Amino acid sequence: EALISNNAIGQQIVYFDSIDSTNSYAKKEANKLKDGTVILSEEQLLGRGRRGRNWSSPKGTGIWMSLVLKPNIPPTEGVKMTQIAAAAVCKSIRELTGLNALIKWPNDIVINGKKICGILTEMAGELNEVNYIIVGIGINVNTDGFSCELKEKATSLFIEGGKKIDRRELVVNILKNFEALYNIYIKDLNLDETLVIVKNYSAILGKEIKIIQGNLEKKARAIDINNEGLLLVQMDDGSKELISSGEVSIRGE
Numbered sequence: 001e002a003l004i005s006n007n008a009i010g011q012q013i014v015y016f017d018s019i020d021s022t023n024s025y026a027k028k029e030a031n032k033l034k035d036g037t038v039i040l041s042e043e044q045l046l047g048r049g050r051r052g053r054n055w056s057s058p059k060g061t062g063i064w065m066s067l068v069l070k071p072n073i074p075p076t077e078g079v080k081m082t083q084i085a086a087a088a089v090c091k092s093i094r095e096l097t098g099l100n101a102l103i104k105w106p107n108d109i110v111i112n113g114k115k116i117c118g119i120l121t122e123m124a125g126e127l128n129e130v131n132y133i134i135v136g137i138g139i140n141v142n143t144d145g146f147s148c149e150l151k152e153k154a155t156s157l158f159i160e161g162g163k164k165i166d167r168r169e170l171v172v173n174i175l176k177n178f179e180a181l182y183n184i185y186i187k188d189l190n191l192d193e194t195l196v197i198v199k200n201y202s203a204i205l206g207k208e209i210k211i212i213q214g215n216l217e218k219k220a221r222a223i224d225i226n227n228e229g230l231l232l233v234q235m236d237d238g239s240k241e242l243i244s245s246g247e248v249s250i251r252g253e
């Protein structure tokens with residue numbers, strides 16, 4: 001059956017000067033927020049990353065935002081939202097800056113091997129009720145430097161391109177790209193359009209990667225991203241495996 005969402009992404013925007021975390025706010029208030037609401041903050045005091053990490057979100061330098069989505073889809077579909085968001089952000093960065101942004105499956109955007117954006121998709125809702133999907137997007141936009149511990153791994157659009165970027169313009173562009181891909185997806189749960197982008201701009205397809213899951217570290221070659229948004233890898237012994245979560249890092253980098 002067709003699953004329609006009539007609400008445009010970003011028709012309602014909730015804007016904060018400062019907040020703990022736009023994702024936390026979205027989760028807390030999900031009941032009251034309309035489908036498609038976008039939460040933005042100039043800074044986050046407790047920005048959250050994946051795996052309980054914190055996400056540095058200094059004032060006025062980045063895009064810290066959460067999309068509140070209430071599609072009528074099974075909770076298992078939620079993971080695909082990360083792919084849609086990654087495709088939208090990557091496309092927007094390329095369109096507006098010309099920088100060679102790549103998607104490091106499942107949820108990072110990198111430029112020159114360093115992280116520029118992270119995505120944290122979370123579900124909220126009661127029991128088996130239709131879940132709210134919160135897509136948190138953090139982008140280092142005009143950051144001019146990072147702390148020692150981040151310097152090796154993180155970068156910003158300003159550092160890479162040497163130009164300050166209009167954050168508002170970038171947000172608008174991302175929402176436009178996200179909405180286009182999301183609407184195609186939601187019509188018949190078809191991820192094709194997103195996959196074209198995700199594969200085209202993949203930082204890892206065809207490459208030797210390390211898959212780190214807990215204490216386990218496996219070497220493999222990334223060969224495809226399937227229409228569930230899962231990563232297909234080939235192990236050294238030739239066997240293939242589908243990877244659904246876990247930390248993926250590129251060997252040699």
Ligand code: BTN
Nearest residue numbers: 021023048049050065118136138
């Ligand atoms: C990651 O790479 O680990 C994901 C980082 C996600 C950061 C964004 S910033 C907006 C939203 N609010 C949060 O607290 N986190 C996400």
